[in-house]
Amino acid sequence: MGKNGPAGEKIMSGVRMHMPRWEHSWEDSEVIRWCRKEAAGGNADAELLLVLMERYGSGDVKDSREAEELLTKAAEQGSAVAEAALGEMFDSSEDYAKAAEWYRKAAEHGIPAAETCMGDLCLEGHGVSQDYAEALRWYQKAADQGDAIAANNLGTLYLDGLGTEQDYGRAMKWFKKAAGQNEPAAMINLGNMYYEGRGVRQDAGRAFRFYRKAADLGDAGAQSTVGDMLVQGDGVAQDYDKAAAWYRKSADQGFASAQYNLGVMYLEGISVRQELKEALRLFTLAADQGDANALFNLGTMYLLGHGVRKDPAEALKLFMKAADQNHPSAEVSIGGMYREGLSVSQDYSESLKWYMKAADQGSMEGQYNVGLIYMQGLGVSRDPEEACRWFEKAAKQGDRDAAVCLAALRLDAGELSGTDISGALSGLFRNDGDEEDG
Numbered sequence: 001m002g003k004n005g006p007a008g009e010k011i012m013s014g015v016r017m018h019m020p021r022w023e024h025s026w027e028d029s030e031v032i033r034w035c036r037k038e039a040a041g042g043n044a045d046a047e048l049l050l051v052l053m054e055r056y057g058s059g060d061v062k063d064s065r066e067a068e069e070l071l072t073k074a075a076e077q078g079s080a081v082a083e084a085a086l087g088e089m090f091d092s093s094e095d096y097a098k099a100a101e102w103y104r105k106a107a108e109h110g111i112p113a114a115e116t117c118m119g120d121l122c123l124e125g126h127g128v129s130q131d132y133a134e135a136l137r138w139y140q141k142a143a144d145q146g147d148a149i150a151a152n153n154l155g156t157l158y159l160d161g162l163g164t165e166q167d168y169g170r171a172m173k174w175f176k177k178a179a180g181q182n183e184p185a186a187m188i189n190l191g192n193m194y195y196e197g198r199g200v201r202q203d204a205g206r207a208f209r210f211y212r213k214a215a216d217l218g219d220a221g222a223q224s225t226v227g228d229m230l231v232q233g234d235g236v237a238q239d240y241d242k243a244a245a246w247y248r249k250s251a252d253q254g255f256a257s258a259q260y261n262l263g264v265m266y267l268e269g270i271s272v273r274q275e276l277k278e279a280l281r282l283f284t285l286a287a288d289q290g291d292a293n294a295l296f297n298l299g300t301m302y303l304l305g306h307g308v309r310k311d312p313a314e315a316l317k318l319f320m321k322a323a324d325q326n327h328p329s330a331e332v333s334i335g336g337m338y339r340e341g342l343s344v345s346q347d348y349s350e351s352l353k354w355y356m357k358a359a360d361q362g363s364m365e366g367q368y369n370v371g372l373i374y375m376q377g378l379g380v381s382r383d384p385e386e387a388c389r390w391f392e393k394a395a396k397q398g399d400r401d402a403a404v405c406l407a408a409l410r411l412d413a414g415e416l417s418g419t420d421i422s423g424a425l426s427g428l429f430r431n432d433g434d435e436e437d438g
Contacts, residue, residue, distance in 0.1 A: 032050075034046070035047075035050040036050065039070075047070045047073060047074050048070070048071065048074040048079055048081060048082050048085070050070065067089070068086070068089065071085050071086045071089070072086065075102070075105070080105075080106050080109035080110065080111050080114075081106070081111065083102050083103075083105040083106035083109065083111070083114070084102070084103065084106035084111045084113060084114040084117075086098075086102040087099045087100075087101075087102035087103035087105075087106060087114060087117060088117070090102065091103075091117065091121075095127075096121060096126035096127025096128075097127040098127075099117075099121065099126075099127055100118065100121050100126075100127035100128050103117045103118045103121065104118060107138070107141070110145075112141075112142040112145040112146065112147035112150065113142070113147065113149075115138050115139075115141045115142035115145075115147070115150065116138070116139065116142040116147050116149050116150040116153070118138040119134075119135045119136075119137075119138035119139040119142065119150065119153060120135075120153075122134040122135035122138060123135040123153075123162075131163070132157065132162040132163030132164075133163035133164070134163070135153075135157065135162075135163060136154065136157050136162075136163040136164055138150075139151075139153045139154040139157065140154060143174065143177070146181070148177075148178045148181035148182075148183040148186070149178070149183060149185075151174045151175075151177045151178035151181075151183070151186065152174065152175060152178040152183050152185045152186040152189065154174045155170070155171045155172070155173070155174035155175040155178065155186065155189060156171070156189065158170040158171040158174065159171035159189070159193070159198070168193070168198055168199025168200075169199065171189075171193070171199065172190070172193065172199060172200070174186075175189045175190045175193070176190065179210075179213070182217060184213075184214035184217045184218075184219035184222060185214075185219075187210045187211070187213045187214035187217075187219075187222070188210070188211065188214050188219065188221065188222055188225075190210045191206075191207040191208070191209075191210035191211040191214070191222075191225075192207070193207075194206045194207040194210065195207035195235075203235075204229070204234050204235030205235040205236065206235075207235055208226070208229050208234075208235035208236045211225045211226050211229070212226055215246065215249075218253075220249075220250045220253040220254070220255035220258065221250070221255060223246045223247075223249045223250035223253075223255070223258065224246070224247065224250040224255050224257050224258040224261070226243075226246045227243040227244075227246035227247040227250065227258060227261060228243075228261070230242050230243035230246065231243045231261070240265070240270055240271035241271050243265075243271070244262065244265055244270075244271045244272055246258075247261050247262040247265070248262060251282065251285075254285075254289075256285075256286040256289040256290070256291040256294065257286070257291065259282045259283075259285045259286035259289075259291070259294065260282070260283065260286040260291050260293050260294040260297070262282050263278075263279045263280075263281075263282030263283045263286065263294065263297065264279070264297070266278040266279040266282065267279035267297070267306075276301070276306055276307025276308075277307050279297075279301070279307060280298070280301055280307045280308055282294075283297050283298040283301070284298060287318065287321075290321075290325075292321075292322045292325040292327040292330070293322075293327070295318050295319070295321045295322035295325075295327070295330070296318070296319065296322045296327055296329050296330045296333070298318050299314075299315040299316070299317075299318030299319040299322065299330065299333065300315070300333070302314045302315040302318065303315035303333070303337075303342075312337065312342045312343035313343045315333075315337075315343070316334065316337055316342075316343050316344065318330075319331075319333045319334050319337075320334065323354075323357070326357075326361065328357075328358040328361045328362075328363035328365075328366060329358070329363070329365070331354045331355070331357045331358040331361075331363070331366065332354070332355060332358045332363060332365045332366050332369060334354040335350075335351045335352070335353075335354035335355040335358070335366070335369060336351070336369075338350040338351035338354065339351035339369075339378070347379075348373065348378040348379025348380070349379045349380075351373070351378070351379070352370065352373050352378075352379060352380065355369040355370045355373065356370055359390065359393070362397075364393075364394045364397040364398070364399045364402075365394075365399075367390045367391075367393045367394035367397075367399075367402070368390070368391065368394040368399050368401060368402045368405075370390040371387045371388075371389075371390035371391040371394065371402060371405060371406075372387070372405070373387075374386040374387035374390065375387035375391075375405060375409065384409050384412070384413065387405070387409060388406055388409050388410065390402075391403070391405045391406035391409070392406055
């Protein structure tokens, strides 16, 4: 019958609201036996519950066609919950036109969860024409009946000015209503408003408190964000031990960013004992989800043989995957592999191409390496002027090697004296040291 996704959770909220008399565990064999008996006698609610137990519990209805038939029969006998469940079933199987048909029927019979789902379809243009104003109308109807997810989504439309004039005040109002019903997404949105200063005075501390509330409710993204802020000391006192604990909670739920960050802590021995194997495991989990930073770090471990047998070919594959997401450090690493002929034929032109990709994104390391290519004339005509241009870009970002190369080229060109170079470099290095001490 498809996946039990967000739509399924919304429908089940509606089921619990409309069928409060069923408080039994759905794994209770007596309940299942009762449903089978009543369903055989034509009890529409029992037929519906039997299907719902299969979808969300431990019943034994396995055939999706049978489930559709049972739900359709219940819907024809006037069950609005069956209409909503049919909508969710087709939504999960991405038959959005049929999903819209059934959600609309359930919504017209007053099921808030179905109204919310209709809003989702209008927002995304699934099964219906994309229409932000119509999405807002459906969310408003559901929110007015107390649907927390709808209230949060309504707040998002006001926040971004979709289907209505942008209105931070109304966005805040609906986020607070949803947060008051323990909706983690609304708490995160409130945190974002305070962190970014949207409609309120920027306040990282208050943002952290909202993120923490969502994290306490088990939201993996919020748990990861709490970890980030604890690492950075942003809006809260820096605390690596607590950060590691929050990253672990999030990572255990499969959140890629947390897996990556916890991997970094194991790689560098921050607040935990350095364990390259654990870092490798966490980076692999995150990389399998496409996390570009994890792909890069995993590639670096294979390139250097840290925690794993050295394998430049595997490293290159991982760098390429990260580079597909425009990861500058991965692009620099690919450039270096072509320059040195590691796992590939040495190719200075290809090396320059990859260094340039990174440099064009503002990568200091990429800019420095482009400068080296032009200074040394590797695969291109030697061009000191072009080299200076790239070294200057990197030097302005604090790259000392680039500053030295820039000074040397200017000395060769007669633009600087030895005294000028000494003063310039000592000034640069003294300033860097001052910044580090601060």
